Amino acid sequence: MSQLSTQPYKGTRDFYPVDMRVRNWMFSRVRRTLKAYGYEEYDGPMLEPFELYAAKTSEEIVNEQLYWLVDRGERKMAVRPEMTPTLARMVAQKQNELPRPIRWFSIPNLWRYERPQRGRLREHWQLNVDVFGGDALAEDLEICQVIVALMEGFGAVSGFEVRLNHRGVTDYVFRELLKLTDAQIPVIGRLLDAAAKMGMDAFGENLAKEGMSASQIELLKSLLQKDAADRLRKQLGDNPHFAHLARLLQRLDELGIGPLFRYDPSIMRGFMYYTGMVLEVYDLHPDNNRALFGGGRYDNLVGMFGGKPLPGVGFGMGDVTLRNFLEINKLLPNLSAPNGLYVAHLDEPQLLDAQKIALQLRKLFANASIEVPVLTALSPDKPKKIFATAEKLGARTVVFVGGDDVKAGRYPMKDMVTGEQTTGVPGELAIKYMTVAMSAAAGAIHGP
């Protein structure tokens, strides 16, 4: 047999601790924010029946990107490529029991077969946030607020923009202004969605291929221009869907977050199940000027299970895009700063003394409700080597256990960041550590 590779499967990632810390930090922020808004976490199985996606997910995903297998009972199962069908299934299952409004979120890992050369990943984690069972305006308003709160939770109070549109408005533009046929609408919709990526010339050529006239093409292209919203406003008159968007924008203004939102008639969103408001969040940083995530309103996602229609609105946010945004905007804290204590023994017989001291320190920190890693050495070493190991392990403070110190019960300790040294019983060492580490944390916040 040839030797096994140590590399992860193409398009997937190994999360070593240095990367896992980032993922955990991002999603712990997310959980804190969503909890403050009363959202509750759910999860479902990684494998779902293939038909669940065949019904509603886009054809591209089902035909080209789905991972699937046939189980030993001859059932065709798919590895989930998105969370919304699972959400719909779960809501439909308990539709009559679940108290409303339903405010749910989940952070599943999702799989799609992407060609590696595109640089897109085959496995990623995606935050899904959804709300069901309230008035449409109140729900749309809340989802917009939640997006801003999530960004604030990451320290981003500007540098991004939420672009809003409404499928009803797009439908009005397609049918009443452009006079497209039923057959043209989904095709033109997909082209509009991809217009920014393909460029204006290619966009025009593709539209012409679909049988659109020069004046139709001009109108459609104008939707992508900066002043499109203002010019379109006049033509939309008293369209009720546009009025919904206008009311929403006004209320966002009154809540003080209006400047982060704007109406953009070119926003489409890929999924065909959207029926109302759609949104895309853009990074405004010059090095990362791209869509970060998006979502929209759907009127009857649970319909395919035969229940009563249940409208809702939600969005999905991927971990790769989010991490890029945080890095480019310098919003990721240093999660690898030296932290915790390394309790090391100089000779083998002191292993047990070191373990006892470590146990005492852990109890003292737990009683103070402070999370401090207390690592012990798993083999005896000379002081110089102990310092080197402690540094590699990311500890900031070393406690030495050896010789006469054990008899006296007082141990030398050195903080490797400040250079401070002290000697004491474990209780004194714990207090000293807390004082030093906390003033360091305060310095990181308030200092120069």
Place this chain on the structure above:
Amino acid sequence: MSQLSTQPYKGTRDFYPVDMRVRNWMFSRVRRTLKAYGYEEYDGPMLEPFELYAAKTSEEIVNEQLYWLVDRGERKMAVRPEMTPTLARMVAQKQNELPRPIRWFSIPNLWRYERPQRGRLREHWQLNVDVFGGDALAEDLEICQVIVALMEGFGAVSGFEVRLNHRGVTDYVFRELLKLTDAQIPVIGRLLDAAAKMGMDAFGENLAKEGMSASQIELLKSLLQKDAADRLRKQLGDNPHFAHLARLLQRLDELGIGPLFRYDPSIMRGFMYYTGMVLEVYDLHPDNNRALFGGGRYDNLVGMFGGKPLPGVGFGMGDVTLRNFLEINKLLPNLSAPNGLYVAHLDEPQLLDAQKIALQLRKLFANASIEVPVLTALSPDKPKKIFATAEKLGARTVVFVGGDDVKAGRYPMKDMVTGEQTTGVPGELAIKYMTVAMSAAAGAIHGP
């Protein structure tokens, strides 16, 4: 097309919020404990090359229980049935860079095709804890301590027992005392592992089928008796592996946790890669007298990738077994106790006022570093209906927004647990809530 089922795939679970809270609570306790011991979290992809399991995982898993698929590039991929091969791959990949000791944990979801009638699940979450790169005795001692600390973190200071054995001792018993052949050893080992489940009579019959004599069978059966350890001690003499176990037990005694451990010569553990200490944690509760989880020492898990041998020790703990243990021993807190505020408006025009009040409350709680859900109503309602909704949503306190209150900027609030009512500006309401909820929390801890 027939209507889609709303049920999850057989042998898997939907985690509605009520169950997700339990899963999150269990693993947040786990993370807190492991962090105190300096363990760092990692993760890997859900799909791994099939060969990764073909090499080391038990034949039963690979041939009968593995979920696998062939991807669009003709690669045979498996849905991970256990985490250890991924761990070995990741450690081998960076074997020369990773600072030692390596203390890692992960909480992956794992898949095995189990027959549903056995009541076992096809998808479960499993905590994996491993340590590499230290002295064997220090590592074994630490893993034993970590197990006790995890149980303590759940509030379990007794009611369980850790049964220790050593593959070297078992090997000595098999070869020197029982005189088994090389071919017999793995077969007899598997029978011994399954002996408790199959019962003494069937065990004896199966041993006879494998060609064992009556005296061999008697000796092997005696290993399963209560006093087996004491009787065997004399026969083990100066066996170095037994000496290792004895030293380990002595140090556990000196750390004050000795009574939770005992030597049990019948402990085998399924995986063939174990080479040293093996352990199983048993629930001693009369209604759940069974193995909770286990693990052991392996000498060269990274060997199949061609690197230098790297010994380590670890264990895995599944979420289903853990939850059963916590429920039967009444260690799960009430995670659905009423909590948080429900800010509801009486008439549509006050939606925005309710949103503003909720925003202020969230900021006040965030500034006080207290996690309190603040839910808003997503449609106007009458007071009676508002109370009913708040209760269903699990909120403990209702803030009413309507009529003259909005003009005055002071809002009535009612705590549904104590019945207390108050009126005030949002700052006063936040303080009142914190006072009431905190004294309730204190009462839950200290009160009758």
